[in-house]
Amino acid sequence: MLSIHTIRHMRLQPGALLRAVLSGMALVMAQAVVSQTPLGLNPTQVGLNDTSAHRISDEIWQATGFGNTFMVITDQGNVIIDTSLPATAPRHKQLLQAVSDAPVRYIVLTHAHGDHTGGVQLWREEGTEIIAHSEHEEFMHYQTRLAGMFALRNAAQFPDLPRPTGNAAQAAQSNPGNYEARIQPTILFDRDYAFELGGLTFEILHTPGETYDHLSVWIPELKAVFVGDNFYGSFPNIYTLRGTKPRWALDYVNSLNKVLALQPDIMIPSHGDAIHGNAMINQAVSKYRDAILHVHDQTVAGMNQGKDVYTLMQEITLPDDLNIGEEYGAISWTVRGIYEGYMGWFDGNPANMYATPPAAVYADLVALGGGADKVAELSQQYLEGGDAVRAMHMADVALTADPVNVPALQARLAALQQLLTDSANSNEAGWLRHGINETRARLNQP
Ligand SMILES: [Zn+2]
Known part of the structure; x- marks a missing residue:
């Protein structure tokens, strides 16, 4: 039996499904998502009835949606972290500006997926700096290069998704050019970047995981860290069925270790809710990291023993104490993602070298x-x-x-x-x- 079957035997964590549904769906080029989950939850509805932004601390405010938008308030202007989807961004802006309509001095993008970059144009003002990691450029070009393919896959994986404008099938046949994405950031950095505003320090760290350009934002004065899509309430989508470049398990592990080393008191993911308290954060992030590392290490061990990918997809499971649920990502897809990420498509059978x-x-x-x-x-x-x-x-x-x-x-x-x-x-x-x-x-x- 394929190990996807194990999904339905996994124990659900309270709230995990909802958080998973909200999490890292990372819809490339998608304009909105109306994907009913098996339990009937609809991620586009989350936060839609909110009449106010949610206070995380006096300085940090969240507009909730399919991709949260955050505002950090300082007495020299505001910093926006992530901007949600184009369809949600206007409402998020309205809710957050009801808290503060001071100038937007910076926009920081945790990564280049469409549910984080959709409101940049809306928030941008004269003189606003937009910060992303230098890998943002290639990731944007990659998404644009394959826009037709992603449109087809997103339409299949999310059947209720309103179709992107234009004919997906036609787009799939077109060649939009290799370097045609619009690059909006004004500041691109390699390792890390920092700025100060109104008495707060914004330390921006490269934390690859969900994407190569992924970053985290640390504000030491508040002991708060924004972790984008590198953490959410289910085993992550280390391989997503709609198609993606490999997401490296060890990147997640190293990036989560960077987050833990900061000893945050508030950890703020871009889908789902913030976690308060260093002990709670340590517990949640350590378990999440160890679950990913377990699957990675078991896969590597099996590969070195000469086992084929299907055997490992069936064999590898999480021990009970590392069970973080599989309502969004799945262990078996991750095993295959790691295996083929490392070795590519050839399985060692000469029959499979050929186009027949x-x-x-x-x-x-x-x-x-x-x-x-x-x-x-x-x-x-x-x-x-x-x-x-x-x-x-x-x-x-x-x-x-x-x-x-x-x-x-x-x-x-x-x-x-x-x-x-x-x-x-x-x-x-x-x-x-x-x-x-x-x-x-x-x-x-x-
Ligand atoms: Zn996301």
């Missing part, structure tokens, strides 16, 4: 097995035996031979529906819904 895929012989096997209807029967038997993933593979084999075979399409649909019923992971659920819609369309069902 295994599926090229499926039609012959189906003929040998008595035809697509027979293979669809096997699929149904797997499903009845409780193995929906094998059922789906078997249906796919039949459909390679006969793409409109109704029993195979019905078996595939039933397998997908069973997996969706059992799913407790919002990203898994998104792709299952995508598969269901696609299979229904092939069956001409509404």
